[in-house]
Amino acid sequence: MRAAVFEGPGRPLALRARPDPVAGPGDLLLDVALCGICGSDLHATEVPDYRLQPGTVLGHEFAGTVIASGHPDWRPGDRAACIPFAPCAECEPAGECRRGLAATCPGVTGLGFSPQVPGGYAERVRIRASQALRLPAGVGFEAGALLEPLAVGAHAVAMSGMRPGARVLVTGAGPIGLAVMVMARLAGAGAVVVSEPGAARRDRAARLGATAVIDPGAAPLEAAFAEATGGPPELIFECVGVPGMLQRMIEAAPPRGGIVVVGVCMEEDRLRPRMAIRKELNLRFVLAYGRADFTRVLRHVEAGEIRAADFVTDIVGLAALPETFEALRRPGTQVKVLVDPAR
Ligand SMILES: [Zn+2]
Numbered sequence: 536m537r538a539a540v541f542e543g544p545g546r547p548l549a550l551r552a553r554p555d556p557v558a559g560p561g562d563l564l565l566d567v568a569l570c571g572i573c574g575s576d577l578h579a580t581e582v583p584d585y586r587l588q589p590g591t592v593l594g595h596e597f598a599g600t601v602i603a604s605g606h607p608d609w610r611p612g613d614r615a616a617c618i619p620f621a622p623c624a625e626c627e628p629a630g631e632c633r634r635g636l637a638a639t640c641p642g643v644t645g646l647g648f649s650p651q652v653p654g655g656y657a658e659r660v661r662i663r664a665s666q667a668l669r670l671p672a673g674v675g676f677e678a679g680a681l682l683e684p685l686a687v688g689a690h691a692v693a694m695s696g697m698r699p700g701a702r703v704l705v706t707g708a709g710p711i712g713l714a715v716m717v718m719a720r721l722a723g724a725g726a727v728v729v730s731e732p733g734a735a736r737r738d739r740a741a742r743l744g745a746t747a748v749i750d751p752g753a754a755p756l757e758a759a760f761a762e763a764t765g766g767p768p769e770l771i772f773e774c775v776g777v778p779g780m781l782q783r784m785i786e787a788a789p790p791r792g793g794i795v796v797v798g799v800c801m802e803e804d805r806l807r808p809r810m811a812i813r814k815e816l817n818l819r820f821v822l823a824y825g826r827a828d829f830t831r832v833l834r835h836v837e838a839g840e841i842r843a844a845d846f847v848t849d850i851v852g853l854a855a856l857p858e859t860f861e862a863l864r865r866p867g868t869q870v871k872v873l874v875d876p877a878r
């Protein structure tokens with residue numbers, strides 16, 4: 536089969552022939568229908584701390600068709616999306632971490648970030664059946680591939696303790712910021728305002744249901760938010776992940792406000808605890824998702840409350856993936872780009 540392989544920092548992904556994976560007991564072999572390109576994939580290839588090993592096939596946001604099954608619940612022809620974290624052998628019989636730790640369980644294995652567990656930038660991929668989520672008829676592969684970033688949003692909102700009717704600020708309108716915005720609305724937020732410097736991304740946020748959008752370069756954030764909602768942001772989801780954002784949100788938050796750290800800052804960052812203490816802010820870090828977040832998103836997709844296609848700005852074949860991947864390192868207007876290995 537063909538796969539796009541990471542061969543070292545500073546080098547574009549390379550299209551290589553790889554042996555077809557084989558499904559052992561408890562495994563599923565999927566024909567990859569669509570796989571999303573994620574910011575984490577870009578980070579992993581450029582941040583030295585990550586130590587991504589050459590030979591890794593990236594790609595953890597995919598859906599496809601079962602072509603071989605080592606599990607009695609699954610048959611060839613079944614359609615599935617994948618939860619990228621596989622539980623450890625001890626937790627697997629329970630379906631996911633027995634202690635409810637989801638992605639933070641020390642025993643989980645991440646897919647698509649090491650040569651040992653190749654991901655979905657390939658024609659075929661092997662997953663554990665415990666990672667598979669059955670796609671109901673009527674839920675397409677596009678939505679299937681988008682469940683993962685949407686589940687990040689679902690998890691962030693679930694962990695935030697958001698009260699119904701809350702005034703919410705989301706910083707950044709990339710795929711994760713948009714996912715958080717959509718999930719916060721579906722979970723009963725009163726107003727969800729998105730702050731984003733890119734005009735095209737702001738437009739998309741508005742189209743996807745943001746109460747209002749703010750250009751942080753055009754007016755002071757606090758004033759623009761208050762004008763849109765009638766008060767300060769009692770809950771902030773930081774989805775940009777660059778140095779300085781947390782301190783900026785500590786300044787923007789009202790007393791007893793909450794900040795949920797969703798964006799992954801890969802560098803050292805500085806903040807002034809005293810200001811956060813004076814306001815008794817609740818600073819909460821979140822990681823990924825659990826199976827329940829995926830199933831909640833899937834229910835919303837099935838009910839027609841989330842239109843996955845609204846997130847997708849491009850679909851490319853494997854041959855075009857290396858060039859597209861490099862282009863995504865530069866700021867642009869793309870939101871979610873999907874890879875279709877059959878193209
Ligand atoms: Zn991702």
Ligand SMILES: [Zn+2]
Pocket residue numbers: 623626631632633634635636640641642
């Ligand atoms: Zn566990």
